[in-house]
Amino acid sequence: MTDDRAGRLIAAVRKHLGMRQSDLARAANVDQKVVSLLERGELARVSVDRFRRVCAALKIGPVLELRWRGGLADRLIDRGHARIVEAVVAELARLGWECVPEYTFNVFGDRGSVDVLAWHPVRRALLLVEVKTWLTDLQAMLSSLSRKVRLVPGLAAEERGWDRLALGTVVVVPDTRRNRSTVASHRATFDATFPAGTVNVRAWLRAPTSNLAGLWFLALRPESPTSRRART
Secondary structure (H helix, E strand, O other): OOHHHHHHHHHHHHHHOOOOHHHHHHHHOOOHHHHHHHHOOOHHHOOHHHHHHHHHHOOOOOOOOOOOOOOHHHHHHHHHHHHHHHHHHHHHHHOOOEEEEEEEEEEOOEEEEEEEEEEEOOOOEEEEEEEOOOOOOHHHHHHHHHHHHHHHHHHHHHHHOOOOOEEEEEEEEEOOHHHHHHHHHOHHHHHHHOOEOHHHHHHHHHOOOOOEEEEEEEOOOOOOHHHHHHHO
């Protein structure tokens, strides 16, 4: 959506709701000049925070869309995620797990996917792996995982005969300063929901004899220039 079209939408919704610019400014706790700038399509002159407040006052859901060289941006983002999945699957296979990358499900319209669904046939352990390149919306992640833990074990037992004795739920993120800082800033939340750290997660993967919920900081080797060129 162009800036001009966004401005015209804001003005149209405001008028539809019977609001004056001053009413909208008051509801969004911004100056009326901000509303005027937005409605003229001059979004570049307004801070993102004020723009979001005006949208929230109108019940408009703003969506930030970034484009770069056609679809190359999506491929760059997906490449980082794919590298983590590949590393996780390789490690799990080495430890005797059977892996299903990108396991999808749909239960009466309740749909989603698990980045890696894994089964340890000797220990009869089921593992759900959530891969994140970085930690952002924690509440959304927790809600999504809760739904997967509720639905996927039953589906795995029904579809594949994977009737587990132990269940593991592991979030895997690259071992970066940014991710560690996020975890440190939300220490109580992570301690409550993913009490097992990297060392305990890796020990459990070798001998999964009980339920586990943990956070795995994965150290990735830097990509060589040759491998980067091969993928682009």
